[in-house]
Amino acid sequence: MKKRIGVLLSGRGSNFEALANSVAAGRIPHAEIAIVVSNREGAPGIQRAEARGIKTRVIPSKGLEREVYDRQVAAVLDEHKVDLICLAGYMRLLSPFFVAKYPNRILNIHPSLLPSFPGLESQRQALEYGVKFAGCTVHFVDENLDAGPIILQATVPVLAQDTEASLSEKILKEEHRIYSEAVKIVLEGKYKIAGRRVLLTS
Amino acid sequence: MKKRIGVLLSGRGSNFEALANSVAAGRIPHAEIAIVVSNREGAPGIQRAEARGIKTRVIPSKGLEREVYDRQVAAVLDEHKVDLICLAGYMRLLSPFFVAKYPNRILNIHPSLLPSFPGLESQRQALEYGVKFAGCTVHFVDENLDAGPIILQATVPVLAQDTEASLSEKILKEEHRIYSEAVKIVLEGKYKIAGRRVLLTS
Numbered sequence: 001m002k003k004r005i006g007v008l009l010s011g012r013g014s015n016f017e018a019l020a021n022s023v024a025a026g027r028i029p030h031a032e033i034a035i036v037v038s039n040r041e042g043a044p045g046i047q048r049a050e051a052r053g054i055k056t057r058v059i060p061s062k063g064l065e066r067e068v069y070d071r072q073v074a075a076v077l078d079e080h081k082v083d084l085i086c087l088a089g090y091m092r093l094l095s096p097f098f099v100a101k102y103p104n105r106i107l108n109i110h111p112s113l114l115p116s117f118p119g120l121e122s123q124r125q126a127l128e129y130g131v132k133f134a135g136c137t138v139h140f141v142d143e144n145l146d147a148g149p150i151i152l153q154a155t156v157p158v159l160a161q162d163t164e165a166s167l168s169e170k171i172l173k174e175e176h177r178i179y180s181e182a183v184k185i186v187l188e189g190k191y192k193i194a195g196r197r198v199l200l201t202s
Numbered sequence: 203m204k205k206r207i208g209v210l211l212s213g214r215g216s217n218f219e220a221l222a223n224s225v226a227a228g229r230i231p232h233a234e235i236a237i238v239v240s241n242r243e244g245a246p247g248i249q250r251a252e253a254r255g256i257k258t259r260v261i262p263s264k265g266l267e268r269e270v271y272d273r274q275v276a277a278v279l280d281e282h283k284v285d286l287i288c289l290a291g292y293m294r295l296l297s298p299f300f301v302a303k304y305p306n307r308i309l310n311i312h313p314s315l316l317p318s319f320p321g322l323e324s325q326r327q328a329l330e331y332g333v334k335f336a337g338c339t340v341h342f343v344d345e346n347l348d349a350g351p352i353i354l355q356a357t358v359p360v361l362a363q364d365t366e367a368s369l370s371e372k373i374l375k376e377e378h379r380i381y382s383e384a385v386k387i388v389l390e391g392k393y394k395i396a397g398r399r400v401l402l403t404s
Contacts, residue, residue: 113335130398
């Protein structure tokens with residue numbers, strides 16, 4: 001039976017599309033995207049999911065307390081019997097309730113080499129700090145921002161001529177690559193966790 | 203006329219030896235190591251410098267206020283007409299006096315991908331955090347710890363079987379390589395500084 005992925009997004013969802021492409025191409029075998037949830041009306045990622053024939057649900061988050069909202073999302077994910085939850089540009093912190101309900105079953109991708117540059121505008125932060133390597137990180141999600149155990153990272157060089165746009169583009173390409181790889185690793189169970197270290201066992 | 207490098211160290215000084223090897227091999231052209239200063243009696247780096255016929259000076263720092271001590275070091279560096287100061291395992295923070303006296307003329311190497319894991323035991327910090335890439339950083343020194351503009355960085359993968367010792371060894375190899383490269387870039391003036399970014403212009 002196929003493993004069922006739920007995606008949470010707030011915007012264009014380019015990482016959702018990368019995952020959908022990987023599933024369609026067999027790079028994430030025995031998996032399907034069961035549901036895409038957006039907390040924002042009109043998120044382009046929802047339209048793109050519909051165009052692919054993937055089920056979608058918009059659950060507006062505005063004005064709702066974190067846990068109240070998260071219980072609504074969890075109900076939808078459970079209704080669709082989701083095995084793994086992938087955040088793809090989901091602009092909300094998760095409640096302790098939600099995180100505790102899905103231990104080691106929520107993944108996020110962040111456009112920096114964590115623990116450097118958590119939070120927003122990571123690419124700009126990296127550029128302004130003057131690092132010579134930037135990158136991206138797929139990690140398990142806990143209740144802290146951009147802080148859970150790391151599954152995969154990728155690096156890209158920062159060159160003298162790089163701008164926020166060119167750096168973001170290079171990083172995004174790596175995001176699309178390693179997110180699918182990480183989902184495959186987790187769905188196939190080819191890892192173990194020791195402290196904060198995720199040790200790949202493939 | 204040769205550019206004159208002063209090295210400050212506290213211990214074995216493996217990065218000093220790497221610089222000395224690069225100077226001897228012509229990888230840092232038109233340069234010489236004019237003086238090696240240690241703040242600790244019996245630092246193995248001092249013996250290694252003497253074995254190479256390089257001038258050395260031990261200036262014990264114990265019990266001295268930071269600036270009082272740094273003025274003694276500066277006097278020795280000036281006596282030897284030093285153009286560039288390279289820290290090589292120098293276990294002291296520099297005083298604002300010292301940093302202001304040698305603007306953009308003090309380099310340090312740190313065994314992490316700054317701004318991740320500043321301070322001591324960076325390799326252990328990286329391993330325990332669970333990053334998938336570690337590395338090292340050559341940076342200009344300011345009065346903050348491991349914080350000045352970055353000249354070069356190098357990355358190494360962290361593998362499941364890595365220990366603090368194996369990771370440190372991989373990083374050290376990259377330290378030796380990029381420290382010499384960075385010294386060459388700075389001595390040849392092939393860079394400009396924009397904000398915190400060091401843009402290489404070679």
